[in-house]
Amino acid sequence: MSDAAQPTAAEVRAAAEAVKTALDRHLAAVERRSGEDDPAVYEAFNELAAAAEAYDELLYDRYDEVTPFEIPGADDSLPPYTGPEEPNALSVLIRRDYAVVEPQRLMAQARRVEAADDEAGPDTDVSGTVHGALGILFGEFEPDEIASRHKEFGLEEADSTLWVTAADEPADPGEWLEAPFEQVDPQRVVCRFDVSAVFDDELDDEEDDEDDVEDVEDLEDDLDADPDEILDEDEDEDLEPLDVERL
Known part of the structure; x- marks a missing residue:
């Protein structure tokens, strides 16, 4: 970047003040x-x-420094938002992944639903397969209820994401049913929220790194200690307590 294109110190300072203001507003909210x-x-x-990201960019451009700020769920692959400022309609796109860890439990729950269905004939055995059981359960329960009770259905949660996209006008009935997810414009994503085990793994890695640093510091303290002092401490630990009755 050329010197002419670099932000001024005043611009960086203004961005820092914007972060402070945003922090106060967030706490108040x-x-x-x-x-x-x-x-x-x-x-x-x-x-x-947004304020933290703007400050981080200006700080780097001006001083070649970065901040420790990291926004959970942020996706750098999304382009800048170009949708309407005041959307007249919106779409909520949700993806939740599950692993079928207990097929027998899944099918047992489906059989209960099947048995309670008055319309099911005596020879109906759709719940006898995982494929059929999934159709019964997801047809009977709302997705949010399955998410909150997934263990009861023999499922294990994996990654999930929720996207909110803006639209100028609501879609016509049946307009997108054949391909509901193919016309998503990333530039109209208002916000998104991600849940993934990878975020937990990153936290675990950070904690492991902190433990490693503490171990190294303890080792350095031992190496810097006076050997005579260490011997004296060991001798004191080996001494038996005085028997008052012997005195």
Whole structure:
């Protein structure tokens, strides 16, 4: 980057002040939250994320330095948002992955639903296969209920994601049913939320690194210690306590 294109020190300072302001707004929104899914908290979070990202970029361009900020669930592959400022419609795209870890439990739950269905004939045995059991359970229960009770159905959660995309107008009935996910425009993604075990693995790796640093520091302390002091400590530990009755 040329010197002419670099941000000024004042611009970097202004970006830092914007982060401080966004932090205050986020804290205020959290303190006033009305529930777990308070939209004001999400809005403040997104504003803070945007301010932190802008500051990070300016700081790097000006001083070749970075910040420790990392936005959970952020996806650098998404292009900048170019959708309407005030959408008249939106689409919520959800993907949840599961592993079938207990097929027998899955089919047993499906048999219960099948047995309670008055329309099912006596010879019906759709629940006898994993494929059929999945069709019964996902036809009977809402996806959110399956997500909250997945262990009861013999399932194990894997990665999941939720995308909210903006639209100028609602789609016509049946317009996208044949290919519901093929017309998603990444530039109209308002926000997305990801859940993945990879995030937990990253946290575990960081904790392991911290433990390794502590072990190295302890080893360095032992190496720097006076050998005579270490011997004296060992001798003190080997001494038996005095028997007062012998005195």
